[in-house]
Amino acid sequence: MKQISLIIGALVFSTLFHKQSIGLNLSVFSLVAIIVLLIHNTKAFRQKTTIAHALLYALTAISIFLYNNTLAIVANAMAFVTLVGQVSTQNSSIYVNWLNGLYSFIAGFFHRNFHIHEASQKVEPKIKIDYLHLTKLIGIPLVVLVIFIALYKNGNPMFSNLINGIDFSFINLQWVLVALSGYYLFYNISKPVTVNPATSKDLQIGNSLFLKAHFENEYLKKENQLGFVLITALNFLIVLFLITDVSYLINSVNSSAPELSCQVHNGINALIASIVIAIIIILYFFRGDLNFYNNNKNLRLVAYTWMLLNAVLVINIIIKDILYIYNFGLTYKRIGVLVYLLLTVIGLTTTFIKVKHLKNLWYLFRINTISAFTILIVSCALNWDSLITKYNLNYAKSMDFNYLIELSNNNTFMLKNYLDENDLDMEKALAIEQKYKTYVMTLQDNSWQESQFDTYRIK
Amino acid sequence: MDTPSTLLKSTILSFVIFWSVILTEKEIPLDAIPYMFLSLIPIFLCCMFTICLTVAPFYWSKNEKTAFKTIYNNCFPFYAIALFGVCSLVLITSNFEMSIVAFTASAFFTLLKSWTWIIKPSKTELNEAL
Known part of the structure; x- marks a missing residue:
């Protein structure tokens, strides 16, 4: 079951990201990552803090689907690393979670590969791979087969047609490679690892100061x-x-x-x-x-x-x-x-x-990093472009209109509505129309993986 | 540390990853395949320099007080994170050009794997130690 979840995850990963830009795919990936983590670490998900981190991660995934901006993507990446770190060690500081999450995501496979169970190694027989024999076993039959196929092709036109008819073009090697990367990623995070002694020391250190036995x-x-x-x-x-x-x-x-x-x-x-x-x-x-x-x-x-x-x-x-x-x-x-x-x-x-x-000092680090992280997650849930546009159009005493045009596409529909309801000068109207048309065309050209909330609004 | 063996394995791994990525994008005519193997020379040189300069010093830093496991635990995570950062930076600045993707992917996996080849005690060594 666990291995199957990794394989499915890898296939989904390639389907979502191969030759696609960011959109719905990152949101779906986030949900798949949570499921994979849940399947492999059910014990960790019994803790409320882990569930809370998973919910925050899901919130950033929704934000990406709604707004698809850099802030949401950064928050999503941070929430992902934090969740993986949280699963690796519960009750550690958030910056240690970041370290563990990042390390697991990057090199979990190599870490687990290095940390052999020495006890079991004792009883294992020495395995000496005969590389020369292995090369012969694969290489010689392969070379001989190729030579004979070439010979038979010349001798029999039907066999030749049969060989020429073999077409592997339906296999997209790049897609397979992306799937392998997905497998590596999911394998890494399925059993998150810890960076020691950083994690163990963090778990030992509390938040309070203690009086030394002697002081002058x-x-x-x-x-x-x-x-x-x-x-x-x-x-x-x-x-x-x-x-x-x-x-x-x-x-x-x-x-x-x-x-x-x-x-x-x-x-x-x-x-x-x-x-x-x-x-x-x-x-x-x-x-x-x-x-x-x-x-x-x-x-x-x-x-x-x-x-x-x-x-x-x-x-x-x-x-x-x-x-x-x-x-x-x-x-x-x-x-x-x-x-x-x-x-x-x-x-x-x-x-x-x-x-x-x-x-102590660690208390300050812990509480302040958690605060910064929370602000990041909360701020990604807001449509800032829309808020800026709404405020500037309705309440500001004066403003730079070009600034609104240069903002991301999250304010496009709002600007279009404003144009429809108000009489604007030619230059501003043209700028809004241009932005609107370009955005609608981009949304229409997007694949389902790249789609976002606005894609479904224009349908 | 078995340097020649490590360099040989690293070169082969790099070569396989590099060309696997390249071949997914571009079709190379059969006649050009022998020339592909010429790339083994620069790949070997790259592996030699990067492994000797960035991974081997950790092996050489071992003394009587520190075990390889300690060196690995203390240094490998930060090495992996730094390597990932450098590779990501190169990828982003190159705008994900295929040859750069192939180069960074092969560098990333080969360097991380070379740690295991260099620092991980072999089963034979473990048995002898026992």
């Missing part, structure tokens, strides 16, 4: 003082920065697009530097014994204040970005800024939890 009070006192002075000074600096920035924001409400753009991007650069340095400094001081030092209350307080002030800095940038979007419309870069700010808020929150609840 005098040394901690000095470090506590240094931390307090440094973070307090930084607090004053960030307050000064925020005051000047807010006053500038209030005094320049009607800024031009380049000015607002400059402000947002400069703000982002400052924010990146500020947050990264903030987290590094906090992690340095709260890396070990200082967490358990009795007189660290003031240090904690200034650290919390600094995180709060960084959060205010984030809010400041959000306001600027929203102003920018309101005045000049949505773009991917402006959405990217918001996503980055969301990640920043999550980073600050987890750093706060780390300090408050005595968590």
Whole structure:
């Protein structure tokens, strides 16, 4: 049954991907991959986390069918690797899942081939392959047969016709090769492997900090003082920065697009530097014994204040970005800024939890990578092109129309509807018509493997 | 490490993979088949350089404290991932041109298999060790 599932998987793989571009095929492949994993690893699928990962993977597969954009494809690949890694080892960190999933997908076959069962090897007799004999066994009859066929062909026209009539052109060797690649892939993921010692060490390390048996009070006192002075000074600096920035924001409400753009991007650069340095400094001081030092209350307080002030800095940038979007419309870069700010808020929150609840560095890595992964999966489920188009056409005070035309085809029908309902100038109307016609033709030319949701909308 | 045997096996494996991929796309006339075997020379050179430069150092790094299994566990996964990354990059930049697909496929599988040939202890060695 298990071997049959791999063979069926390989045949389906070749049917789906041989000389096809991405579309429904990747969605179907995702479902087949889940089935193959389920058949070979029923035990792993009894865990809720594995089921959740499989559902997330299925969600990305649906996104590909609906939107067929790069974000959905990237999210699908990430979800695939994560699921395979999750099946290989449950309860490990998500980045270890990525490592295990990627390794299983790339070289699971070679890994399993190397890890021989030494116990069983002891009793196995020495197998010495006689290559020379094997070559003779295949080569000599083959050469002799070819010579005799050539002789008989000359001697008998009917035999000659029979031989000439043999046609293997119906076998598509490339298709077979793609099927073999599919078999290799499914074989690799059917029994996912683990990268050790990375996985075993990850499973051993928890999320909490523990007090060492001995720690020097005098040394901690000095470090506590240094931390307090440094973070307090930084607090004053960030307050000064925020005051000047807010006053500038209030005094320049009607800024031009380049000015607002400059402000947002400069703000982002400052924010990146500020947050990264903030987290590094906090992690340095709260890396070990200082967490358990009795007189660290003031240090904690200034650290919390600094995180709060960084959060205010984030809010400041959000306001600027929203102003920018309101005045000049949505773009991917402006959405990217918001996503980055969301990640920043999550980073600050987890750093706060780390300090408050005595968590270690691994906790931060684990929770932040899970957050980033979740945002990626959730964001692939949205039709961003459509959202951008809808907002820019209906709510933005001004916008770049060509930008909407240059977006992917996910906004084509929306633009077409907008054209049908509104009186647009010739240039814009032509651009929309051109985009619509090209897209419809592409959809009509697609094979069923390349089809997507829009293919069925035009029928 | 049996270098000549490993290089010979690698060359044959590379040759088979490379031409299997090429022949699925292009029909080669029967007269040209003998010339196909000339490609064994560059394939051998490629195998020799890449295996000696990228795989053999792991074998030579073995000392009394480390077992081959440890070297394999510690290094092979990252080697495989890096190799996959390089091959993918080459494939994407070449826009999946058939000759490049054939080259990268043969390089990928041969290099990964050569690890087994070089580092995996043979059954004979295992029995002798026992």
